[in-house]
Amino acid sequence: MATTEPAPAASQEAWFIYRGDGRPHDGLDRLPPPPPWRRFDRPGPDRRRDRAISYRADKNVVTMVNAAIYLRRPLLVTGKPGTGKSTLAYNVAYELGLEPVLYWPITSKSTLAQGLYHYDAIGRLHETSLRQAMSSAADGEAPDIGRFIRLGPLGTALLPRQRPRVLLIDELDKSDIDLPNDLLNVFEEGGFAIPELERLPEEQSIVHVMTNDGQDRVPVERGQVRCSAFPIVIITSNGEREFPPAFLRRCIRLMIEQPGPEQLAEIVEAHLGKEAREQSADLIEEFLQRRTRGELATDQLLNAIYLATSGARAPQATMEELREAVLRPLDAAGS
Known part of the structure; x- marks a missing residue:
């Protein structure tokens, strides 16, 4: 039987919950809370x-x-x-x-x-037939x-x-x-x-x-x-x-026009808090520049900021790869 290894020590490499080496471990235990818009432990109305x-x-x-x-x-x-x-x-x-x-x-x-x-006419017909059969009367109510x-x-x-x-x-x-x-x-x-x-x-x-x-x-x-x-x-x-x-x-x-820098900052704060807003000025600027070259949605920016500001940090090279993937234009070839 496979044994479960402890999670690696806290470091940038600890960002990788899934390692891909086929060895079971308990890394999922250190997963940070999900983005507010991806929480499913609350009723739909909430x-x-x-x-x-x-x-x-x-x-x-x-x-x-x-x-x-x-x-x-x-x-x-x-x-x-x-x-x-x-x-x-x-x-x-x-x-x-x-x-x-x-x-x-x-x-x-x-x-x-x-x-x-x-109007469920078939359902009503079935119930009418059932009532008539149970009452043994053709004129059942x-x-x-x-x-x-x-x-x-x-x-x-x-x-x-x-x-x-x-x-x-x-x-x-x-x-x-x-x-x-x-x-x-x-x-x-x-x-x-x-x-x-x-x-x-x-x-x-x-x-x-x-x-x-x-x-x-x-x-x-x-x-x-x-x-x-x-x-x-x-x-x-x-x-x-x-x-x-x-x-x-x-x-x-x-x-509805695409939001500008100030509105984007307000959206980030509303979703992720004031600290995330303060840390995301460069990402917002990069997002705006990328948006002039291709179609991007605001939730792509929120995804990028969440990855950059929540829980353990990915290695720098990985973060660059993630930013390219998350901020990929919606109208890019092969999207």
């Missing part, structure tokens, strides 16, 4: 809150968010990867003391219906239809409430070509209908349905869902396609 707290918005972002809130219009946010487009939604919800963000990640197969609600209807993230955001919900529609540019136009009527009307509930008899005019975030079931009257406070809708796009003019004119548009 991690998202931490991300929201550390977000730093520039003046233009603040102005356009307020414009969207005042006008009750969706905010269409574009920008390069890593500029905080998605995190903005969590920051807005946190600062305004609103309920957790409703999240709708878009793919090429996403449809408006998926965002609004889902049908199960509550509300248990088989779940509102999607957009549908949940449009429920009537005093304070709006924040809805993040992430990466809309990945959608089918029709989805942006399909959203127009819902945004203009501030509501939608559930046909399966509209057809119910008068004595079932109010049905309690499930929501996207798993909270208590909510009442829907005559199949109509209409907001009283228009949600704060933040739509992100990586700029991979153009949207129809009719869609664009119904949105407030925001282009």
Whole structure:
């Protein structure tokens, strides 16, 4: 049986947790705490809150968010990867003391219906058949239809409430070509209908349905869902396609610029602390210089600073290799 060797003495070589020599050892015991954005020992809401707290918005972002809130219009946010487009939604919800963000990640197969609600007709049919079999009666009572209807993230955001919900529609540019136009009527009307509930008899005019975030079931009257406070809708796009003019004119548009040196320093401090900020001036300057030659995201800088400032230090030659790897441009050949 293989024996476990003690970890090597504290030195730059001690940085290597994995040695690659095939000999078991206890080096993992000296691994420093993970970066704040890679901690998984906390519930998802807490991690998202931490991300929201550390977000730093520039003046233009603040102005356009307020414009969207005042006008009750969706905010269409574009920008390069890593500029905080998605995190903005969590920051807005946190600062305004609103309920957790409703999240709708878009793919090429996403449809408006998926965002609004889902009716599990097959599940209800199965339960109806089971009840009839157990009661030996063809006219057995049908199960509550509300248990088989779940509102999607957009549908949940449009429920009537005093304070709006924040809805993040992430990466809309990945959608089918029709989805942006399909959203127009819902945004203009501030509501939608559930046909399966509209057809119910008068004595079932109010049905309690499930929501996207798993909270208590909510009442829907005559199949109509209409907001009283228009949600704060933040739509992100990586700029991979153009949207129809009719869609664009119904949105407030925001282009998030890449952060400058002072904003980067504030982001570093928010994530890694004041000491890391003081130690990272040279890395920030190098990052800015590299960014003029290729596409880099802010989280690449954070990764480089974490490696340079946390726990044991890697040998100088290794740090240079790591810096080249971590700060490799996203648009470099072979990325």
